[in-house]
Amino acid sequence: MSSFKSYGKVSENEQADLSARLKIRKRISIISLSSFVLILVIVSSVLGTQLQSNGKSKSNNVDTNTNSISKSIKAICAVTLYPNSCYTSLSDASNSSRLDPEALFKLSIQVAMAGLSKAADHFSKYKIDGVFEPMATAALENCRDLLDLAMDHLNSALSSHIDATLLEIVDDLKTWLSAAGTYQQTCIDGLENASGEIKGIVSKFLTNSTEYTSNSLAIITGISNVADSFKLRRLMACSSSKLPKWVPKNYRKLVQTPVAKIKADGVVAKDGTGKYKTINAALNAVPEKSKKRFVIYVKKGVYYENVRVNKTKWNVMMVGDGMDATVVSGRLNFIDGTPTFSTATFAAFGVGFIARDMGFRNTAGPAKQQAVALMTSSDQSIFYRCRIDAFQDSLYTQSLRQFYRECNIYGTVDFIFGNGAAILQNCNILPKVPMPGQQNTITAQGKVDPNQNTGIVIQNSTIWPAGNLTSVSTYLGRPWKPYSTTLYLRSTMGSLIHPNGWLPWNGTDAPDTIFYSEFENFGPGSSTKNRVKWKGLKNITLNEASRFTVKSFINGDKWIYTASVTFKSGL
Numbered sequence: 001m002s003s004f005k006s007y008g009k010v011s012e013n014e015q016a017d018l019s020a021r022l023k024i025r026k027r028i029s030i031i032s033l034s035s036f037v038l039i040l041v042i043v044s045s046v047l048g049t050q051l052q053s054n055g056k057s058k059s060n061n062v063d064t065n066t067n068s069i070s071k072s073i074k075a076i077c078a079v080t081l082y083p084n085s086c087y088t089s090l091s092d093a094s095n096s097s098r099l100d101p102e103a104l105f106k107l108s109i110q111v112a113m114a115g116l117s118k119a120a121d122h123f124s125k126y127k128i129d130g131v132f133e134p135m136a137t138a139a140l141e142n143c144r145d146l147l148d149l150a151m152d153h154l155n156s157a158l159s160s161h162i163d164a165t166l167l168e169i170v171d172d173l174k175t176w177l178s179a180a181g182t183y184q185q186t187c188i189d190g191l192e193n194a195s196g197e198i199k200g201i202v203s204k205f206l207t208n209s210t211e212y213t214s215n216s217l218a219i220i221t222g223i224s225n226v227a228d229s230f231k232l233r234r235l236m237a238c239s240s241s242k243l244p245k246w247v248p249k250n251y252r253k254l255v256q257t258p259v260a261k262i263k264a265d266g267v268v269a270k271d272g273t274g275k276y277k278t279i280n281a282a283l284n285a286v287p288e289k290s291k292k293r294f295v296i297y298v299k300k301g302v303y304y305e306n307v308r309v310n311k312t313k314w315n316v317m318m319v320g321d322g323m324d325a326t327v328v329s330g331r332l333n334f335i336d337g338t339p340t341f342s343t344a345t346f347a348a349f350g351v352g353f354i355a356r357d358m359g360f361r362n363t364a365g366p367a368k369q370q371a372v373a374l375m376t377s378s379d380q381s382i383f384y385r386c387r388i389d390a391f392q393d394s395l396y397t398q399s400l401r402q403f404y405r406e407c408n409i410y411g412t413v414d415f416i417f418g419n420g421a422a423i424l425q426n427c428n429i430l431p432k433v434p435m436p437g438q439q440n441t442i443t444a445q446g447k448v449d450p451n452q453n454t455g456i457v458i459q460n461s462t463i464w465p466a467g468n469l470t471s472v473s474t475y476l477g478r479p480w481k482p483y484s485t486t487l488y489l490r491s492t493m494g495s496l497i498h499p500n501g502w503l504p505w506n507g508t509d510a511p512d513t514i515f516y517s518e519f520e521n522f523g524p525g526s527s528t529k530n531r532v533k534w535k536g537l538k539n540i541t542l543n544e545a546s547r548f549t550v551k552s553f554i555n556g557d558k559w560i561y562t563a564s565v566t567f568k569s570g571l
Helices: 018-054 068-077 083-093 101-125 134-162 167-190 196-229 232-240 279-284 542-546 557-561
Strands: 266-268 294-298 301-304 307-309 316-319 326-330 346-348 354-356 359-362 374-376 381-384 387-389 401-405 408-411 413-418 421-425 428-431 440-445 455-459 474-477 485-489 515-519
Touching (some): 068 101, 068 196, 083 101, 101 134, 101 196, 134 167, 134 196, 167 196, 279 307, 374 381, 408 413, 413 421, 413 455, 428 440, 440 455, 440 485, 474 485
Parallel strands (some): 266 294, 294 316, 301 326, 307 346, 316 354, 326 359, 346 374, 354 381, 359 387, 381 401, 387 408, 401 421, 421 455, 440 474, 455 485, 485 515
């Protein structure tokens, strides 16, 4: 079980001053949580009265005249997408006569973990005839890995209260729970092309765990919203707004240090001048769950290998000789039988991963459909001056918090996609020439739950053609999932952008629940006069746009600062 202090942070000393402030923060937390229960009890009482007056069957499941514990559970569950499963599961799991919101939130995570464990047990026993469905067999293997990742993040959410109050770490909690839901959805998506029987079985396995995970996320979001309405989270954060004093000077300058002056822990070189000839060999030498930065210098050359920074390899920094000089190259793809999740040439899972001056490419080509160059599922990961180059699905922002600065990203169809919280700042977005008859779509964001704190934000970047696109329609994106969230902030758009701006995933419209926006962009392609008239395409104010900046959206001021990467905190 991972603790909050060690998971998702680059140093175990980051909260060294927490104990001195803990008592007052707990008092503030209690006030906020009590207010939350009070509001939700009132709401649920009104709902209960309406249900009774209408004679609905749900009133049989939720008795408004039950004891205080039942009322508390009902109040908490009123904010979820699945109130029935929430109420039933928490009532069955509770062995206490009195529960406050924090206790109910912890209980909801335990319920989600139990549901996920049961689903994982089903997957461990379930087998597919690989002769007839080789892709489904591979996707099922991915599901086992994905459910394991989901369990890790539920564990982190449950154990995080050891060293911090609930409101103090609410952004981390929402991030981990969003990721846990994303991993389960990725499992389901991986079997999209399997037979109906297999898809039905998988969906049945995951029904409870996905609903329970969503319930936990809704509960913490509800607590957070009430706290925000009382301005309590800001009060709790005011004493810790300064940058951490523990960050050593040499550490802060590491990313900006010239390659020749970096003291690497491991050197990779194809010509034998380093300790390792492959990147994977160097990664094998990284200590498990290291709390200090482990630097790998990869000398110039093309490395034909599929690289995976495993989830236990924390705080790895990989430095190359330039985005066009040090290149990791692969060609795994969907058409040849590899599920999208496994096609990535380079995949980062270990927390705190940093790449600088590296190139990542997938050379499968446009006819091979999904073929990922880079996949990121590393919390608080940074990619600085990197090149990400493929065709369909080039950059997979799979989950968790990510920051890209001064990167060049090439592709054709949905080439920036996923369900992480990703900000691309001062990057070059470069659509390429697709297959004949294809249209280019830059983004395909995959938010599946309204409470997930995820989305793709492209800020201060440039969208320019990488080739002759005069006969190709290029769109800013299309909504992959029902709550797809994508924003372009103060970016330059060339004339390649179609006047409609956005493309539906199916049909001629998009779900009303998406959140798309273009804020103060420049260039001939930025005109919004002829954009699609979707309800989910929003005109936003400066204050609303500020919610999607480094400071607010990925809470990146501290962790990006410690890497010494140039960044803009706000707009």
